[in-house]
Amino acid sequence: MVASYTQLLARRYTGKLDEDADEFIGFAVDGARRMQELINDLLTYSRVGTRALQLETVDSNRLVDRVVSDLGAAISDSQAEVTRDDLPTLRGDPTQLRQLFQNLIANGIKFHRPEESARVHVSAVLEHATWTFSVSDNGIGIEPQYQERIFALFQRLHTRADYPGTGIGLAICKKIVERHGGQIRVNSAPGHGTTFEFTLPVVRAEMRTV
Ligand code: ADP
Numbered sequence: 160m161v162a163s164y165t166q167l168l169a170r171r172y173t174g175k176l177d178e179d180a181d182e183f184i185g186f187a188v189d190g191a192r193r194m195q196e197l198i199n200d201l202l203t204y205s206r207v208g209t210r211a212l213q214l215e216t217v218d219s220n221r222l223v224d225r226v227v228s229d230l231g232a233a234i235s236d237s238q239a240e241v242t243r244d245d246l247p248t249l250r251g252d253p254t255q256l257r258q259l260f261q262n263l264i265a266n267g268i269k270f271h272r273p274e275e276s277a278r279v280h281v282s283a284v285l286e287h288a289t290w291t292f293s294v295s296d297n298g299i300g301i302e303p304q305y306q307e308r309i310f311a312l313f314q315r316l317h318t319r320a321d322y323p324g325t326g327i328g329l330a331i332c333k334k335i336v337e338r339h340g341g342q343i344r345v346n347s348a349p350g351h352g353t354t355f356e357f358t359l360p361v362v363r364a365e366m367r368t369v
Pocket residue numbers: 262266267270296298299300301309314315316317323324325326327328329330353
């Protein structure tokens with residue numbers, strides 16, 4: 160309601176009152192939009208923790224391809240390139256795993272260096288009955304002292320004006336990975352890109368096929 164009515168005010172009255180009014184309506188529209196974004200992200204975060212996992216056999220190639228197609232507009236707007244190796248099929252909750260890839264790939268695109276377009280690559284290796292997935296980018300990187308903190312709710316290293324966001328995406332990723340019995344970590348050097356690595360255990364039914 161708040162978002163719709165402030166948008167209606169903007170459509171009907173921008174340019175008809177004074178300059179201050181235009182500015183105030185603009186702030187209200189922007190605030191309502193951000194509040195909606197925040198509520199949606201918090202709901203996703205909460206559902207990831209409460210909803211029972213719907214375990215299925217999931218082809219991660221298809222998940223990543225789907226995410227790349229969903230992010231089509233962001234990818235073409237920023238002339239990004241997202242590539243992947245041949246990825247495994249495993250057991251997991253397809254909705255949550257898709258969300259995981261979506262957040263990591265979208266961050267790889269978003270946090271690119273101004274002078275170079277984003278390149279994001281997804282790969283996976285199998286070791287000791289565990290898949291380790293990597294999502295690597297050539298972006299701005301993260302200072303070592305912040306590398307733990309970014310997985311907590313609302314922790315962001317930049318202003319919204321530099322890079323938009325709510326600071327909830329990586330907290331969602333951590334929760335998804337941990338609910339699947341894995342771990343997530345980051346390797347990064349400022350100016351030299353970032354690699355997020357997460358593990359997913361190979362479950363018995365699937366071990367026969369690998
Ligand atoms: P948001 O993207 O909404 O800011 P996230 O929880 O996804 O929130 O990320 C938290 C913070 O971690 C980001 O604000 C950014 O500072 C840092 N970050 C996440 N991914 C990357 C990345 N690929 N490269 C550089 N910094 C990143």
